[in-house]
Amino acid sequence: MSEAATSSWVKAFLLLLEKHHDLVTVLALVPAALFAVYTYWKSKKSEAAGRLQELFNRFYLDAELRPLRLNLDFNFDDTLRALIERMVKDEKSPFSTEEKQTLCQLDTLLKCLEFVLHLKKQGHISRDDCDAIFKYWFELLEKPDRECLREYIRKFGFKAVARQIATDMHPSIKHGSGTTTTPASSSPGPGNPPSSP
Numbered sequence: 001m002s003e004a005a006t007s008s009w010v011k012a013f014l015l016l017l018e019k020h021h022d023l024v025t026v027l028a029l030v031p032a033a034l035f036a037v038y039t040y041w042k043s044k045k046s047e048a049a050g051r052l053q054e055l056f057n058r059f060y061l062d063a064e065l066r067p068l069r070l071n072l073d074f075n076f077d078d079t080l081r082a083l084i085e086r087m088v089k090d091e092k093s094p095f096s097t098e099e100k101q102t103l104c105q106l107d108t109l110l111k112c113l114e115f116v117l118h119l120k121k122q123g124h125i126s127r128d129d130c131d132a133i134f135k136y137w138f139e140l141l142e143k144p145d146r147e148c149l150r151e152y153i154r155k156f157g158f159k160a161v162a163r164q165i166a167t168d169m170h171p172s173i174k175h176g177s178g179t180t181t182t183p184a185s186s187s188p189g190p191g192n193p194p195s196s197p
Helices: 003-019 021-061 066-074 078-091 096-122 127-142 144-155 160-167
Strands: none
Touching: 021 096, 021 127, 066 078, 066 096, 066 127, 078 096, 078 144, 096 127, 096 160, 127 144, 127 160, 144 160
Protein backbone atom coordinates (compact mmCIF):
# COMPACT_ATOMS: atom_id res chain seq x y z
CA MET A 1 0.00 0.00 0.00
CA SER A 2 1.43 3.39 -0.96
CA GLU A 3 2.02 6.20 1.47
CA ALA A 4 -0.58 8.36 -0.27
CA ALA A 5 -3.24 5.61 0.02
CA THR A 6 -2.44 5.12 3.69
CA SER A 7 -2.59 8.84 4.29
CA SER A 8 -5.96 9.17 2.57
CA TRP A 9 -7.31 6.19 4.54
CA VAL A 10 -6.19 7.80 7.84
CA LYS A 11 -7.74 11.12 6.80
CA ALA A 12 -11.02 9.37 5.89
CA PHE A 13 -11.03 7.55 9.23
CA LEU A 14 -10.40 10.78 11.16
CA LEU A 15 -13.19 12.50 9.22
CA LEU A 16 -15.52 9.60 10.07
CA LEU A 17 -14.61 9.90 13.75
CA GLU A 18 -15.28 13.62 13.68
CA LYS A 19 -18.69 13.29 12.03
CA HIS A 20 -19.87 10.22 13.94
CA HIS A 21 -18.34 10.52 17.38
CA ASP A 22 -21.53 9.09 19.00
CA LEU A 23 -21.19 5.95 16.90
CA VAL A 24 -17.56 5.63 17.89
CA THR A 25 -18.52 5.96 21.54
CA VAL A 26 -21.10 3.19 21.15
CA LEU A 27 -18.60 0.97 19.35
CA ALA A 28 -16.11 1.52 22.14
CA LEU A 29 -18.69 0.77 24.85
CA VAL A 30 -20.04 -2.46 23.32
CA PRO A 31 -16.92 -4.55 24.11
CA ALA A 32 -16.86 -3.10 27.63
CA ALA A 33 -20.54 -4.02 28.12
CA LEU A 34 -19.95 -7.52 26.77
CA PHE A 35 -17.02 -7.96 29.12
CA ALA A 36 -19.18 -6.80 32.06
CA VAL A 37 -21.91 -9.30 31.13
CA TYR A 38 -19.33 -12.08 30.82
CA THR A 39 -17.84 -11.17 34.22
CA TYR A 40 -21.30 -11.14 35.82
CA TRP A 41 -22.17 -14.51 34.27
CA LYS A 42 -18.89 -16.00 35.46
CA SER A 43 -19.44 -14.72 39.02
CA LYS A 44 -22.96 -16.20 39.01
CA LYS A 45 -21.56 -19.58 37.94
CA SER A 46 -19.01 -19.36 40.74
CA GLU A 47 -21.74 -18.46 43.22
CA ALA A 48 -23.83 -21.43 42.01
CA ALA A 49 -20.84 -23.75 42.44
CA GLY A 50 -20.43 -22.48 46.00
CA ARG A 51 -24.10 -23.16 46.73
CA LEU A 52 -23.81 -26.66 45.30
CA GLN A 53 -20.74 -27.33 47.44
CA GLU A 54 -22.64 -26.13 50.51
CA LEU A 55 -25.66 -28.31 49.67
CA PHE A 56 -23.45 -31.31 49.00
CA ASN A 57 -21.70 -30.87 52.34
CA ARG A 58 -24.99 -30.50 54.20
CA PHE A 59 -26.67 -33.41 52.49
CA TYR A 60 -23.83 -35.92 52.26
CA LEU A 61 -21.29 -35.02 54.92
CA ASP A 62 -23.45 -33.77 57.78
CA ALA A 63 -23.43 -36.35 60.58
CA GLU A 64 -27.06 -35.54 61.49
CA LEU A 65 -28.43 -36.72 58.12
CA ARG A 66 -26.15 -39.73 57.59
CA PRO A 67 -28.21 -42.25 59.63
CA LEU A 68 -31.43 -41.18 57.92
CA ARG A 69 -29.88 -41.43 54.45
CA LEU A 70 -28.62 -44.92 55.27
CA ASN A 71 -32.06 -45.97 56.50
CA LEU A 72 -33.82 -44.45 53.48
CA ASP A 73 -31.43 -46.19 51.17
CA PHE A 74 -30.88 -49.59 52.79
CA ASN A 75 -33.27 -50.20 55.70
CA PHE A 76 -36.49 -48.45 54.75
CA ASP A 77 -38.80 -51.36 55.56
CA ASP A 78 -37.06 -52.20 58.84
CA THR A 79 -36.55 -48.70 60.24
CA LEU A 80 -38.75 -46.06 58.62
CA ARG A 81 -41.88 -47.49 57.01
CA ALA A 82 -43.86 -48.13 60.22
CA LEU A 83 -42.87 -44.76 61.72
CA ILE A 84 -43.84 -42.83 58.59
CA GLU A 85 -47.10 -44.74 58.19
CA ARG A 86 -47.99 -44.03 61.83
CA MET A 87 -47.18 -40.33 61.45
CA VAL A 88 -49.26 -40.05 58.28
CA LYS A 89 -52.19 -41.88 59.89
CA ASP A 90 -52.13 -39.96 63.20
CA GLU A 91 -49.62 -37.20 63.80
CA LYS A 92 -50.88 -36.86 67.39
CA SER A 93 -49.75 -40.40 68.11
CA PRO A 94 -47.16 -40.70 70.91
CA PHE A 95 -43.60 -40.89 69.59
CA SER A 96 -40.42 -41.71 71.46
CA THR A 97 -37.58 -39.20 71.57
CA GLU A 98 -35.66 -41.28 69.04
CA GLU A 99 -38.67 -41.40 66.69
CA LYS A 100 -39.11 -37.63 66.98
CA GLN A 101 -35.44 -37.16 66.10
CA THR A 102 -35.82 -39.43 63.09
CA LEU A 103 -38.88 -37.50 61.90
CA CYS A 104 -37.02 -34.24 62.41
CA GLN A 105 -34.10 -35.57 60.34
CA LEU A 106 -36.54 -36.64 57.63
CA ASP A 107 -38.02 -33.14 57.58
CA THR A 108 -34.51 -31.64 57.36
CA LEU A 109 -33.61 -33.91 54.46
CA LEU A 110 -36.86 -33.07 52.64
CA LYS A 111 -36.35 -29.33 53.30
CA CYS A 112 -32.88 -29.64 51.79
CA LEU A 113 -34.43 -31.18 48.65
CA GLU A 114 -37.06 -28.40 48.64
CA PHE A 115 -34.30 -25.80 48.77
CA VAL A 116 -32.45 -27.47 45.89
CA LEU A 117 -35.61 -27.37 43.79
CA HIS A 118 -36.17 -23.73 44.73
CA LEU A 119 -32.64 -22.82 43.62
CA LYS A 120 -33.23 -24.70 40.36
CA LYS A 121 -36.55 -22.93 39.76
CA GLN A 122 -34.95 -19.52 40.41
CA GLY A 123 -32.17 -20.32 37.94
CA HIS A 124 -29.41 -20.33 40.57
CA ILE A 125 -28.46 -23.91 39.74
CA SER A 126 -29.09 -25.85 36.55
CA ARG A 127 -31.12 -29.01 36.17
CA ASP A 128 -27.89 -30.82 35.30
CA ASP A 129 -26.31 -29.65 38.56
CA CYS A 130 -29.37 -30.72 40.52
CA ASP A 131 -29.46 -34.11 38.82
CA ALA A 132 -25.74 -34.68 39.30
CA ILE A 133 -26.04 -34.48 43.07
CA PHE A 134 -29.65 -35.30 43.98
CA LYS A 135 -31.25 -37.35 41.17
CA TYR A 136 -30.62 -40.62 42.99
CA TRP A 137 -32.61 -39.40 46.01
CA PHE A 138 -35.57 -38.25 43.93
CA GLU A 139 -35.56 -41.62 42.18
CA LEU A 140 -35.47 -43.32 45.56
CA LEU A 141 -38.59 -41.38 46.62
CA GLU A 142 -40.30 -42.54 43.42
CA LYS A 143 -39.85 -46.25 44.10
CA PRO A 144 -43.16 -48.12 44.24
CA ASP A 145 -42.56 -49.35 47.79
CA ARG A 146 -42.17 -45.75 49.08
CA GLU A 147 -45.83 -44.70 48.72
CA CYS A 148 -46.10 -43.96 52.46
CA LEU A 149 -43.13 -41.60 52.12
CA ARG A 150 -44.77 -39.82 49.18
CA GLU A 151 -47.95 -39.53 51.23
CA TYR A 152 -45.89 -38.00 54.09
CA ILE A 153 -44.35 -35.55 51.62
CA ARG A 154 -47.78 -34.47 50.34
CA LYS A 155 -49.42 -34.33 53.77
CA PHE A 156 -46.74 -32.24 55.45
CA GLY A 157 -46.36 -29.66 52.70
CA PHE A 158 -43.17 -30.52 50.85
CA LYS A 159 -44.82 -29.19 47.70
CA ALA A 160 -41.79 -28.79 45.46
CA VAL A 161 -40.61 -32.34 46.22
CA ALA A 162 -44.13 -33.68 45.62
CA ARG A 163 -44.30 -31.86 42.25
CA GLN A 164 -40.87 -33.13 41.25
CA ILE A 165 -41.82 -36.70 42.07
CA ALA A 166 -45.16 -36.39 40.26
CA THR A 167 -43.39 -34.97 37.20
CA ASP A 168 -40.69 -37.63 37.00
CA MET A 169 -42.58 -40.67 38.23
CA HIS A 170 -43.81 -43.47 35.99
CA PRO A 171 -47.59 -43.09 35.40
CA SER A 172 -48.39 -46.55 36.79
CA ILE A 173 -46.97 -45.53 40.18
CA LYS A 174 -48.27 -41.93 40.42
CA HIS A 175 -51.81 -42.57 41.56
CA GLY A 176 -51.77 -46.24 42.40
CA SER A 177 -51.14 -48.15 45.54
CA GLY A 178 -47.44 -48.06 44.95
CA THR A 179 -47.33 -51.14 42.77
CA THR A 180 -46.41 -51.06 39.14
CA THR A 181 -48.72 -52.46 36.53
CA THR A 182 -47.80 -54.45 33.48
CA PRO A 183 -49.82 -54.76 30.30
CA ALA A 184 -52.38 -57.58 30.43
CA SER A 185 -50.93 -59.27 27.37
CA SER A 186 -47.61 -59.86 29.11
CA SER A 187 -48.89 -61.12 32.45
CA PRO A 188 -49.74 -64.79 32.91
CA GLY A 189 -53.37 -65.59 33.63
CA PRO A 190 -56.49 -66.88 31.90
CA GLY A 191 -55.87 -66.66 28.18
CA ASN A 192 -52.20 -65.68 28.72
CA PRO A 193 -50.19 -68.75 29.68
CA PRO A 194 -46.71 -68.13 31.08
CA SER A 195 -44.11 -67.90 28.35
CA SER A 196 -41.83 -70.86 27.98
CA PRO A 197 -38.09 -70.46 28.50
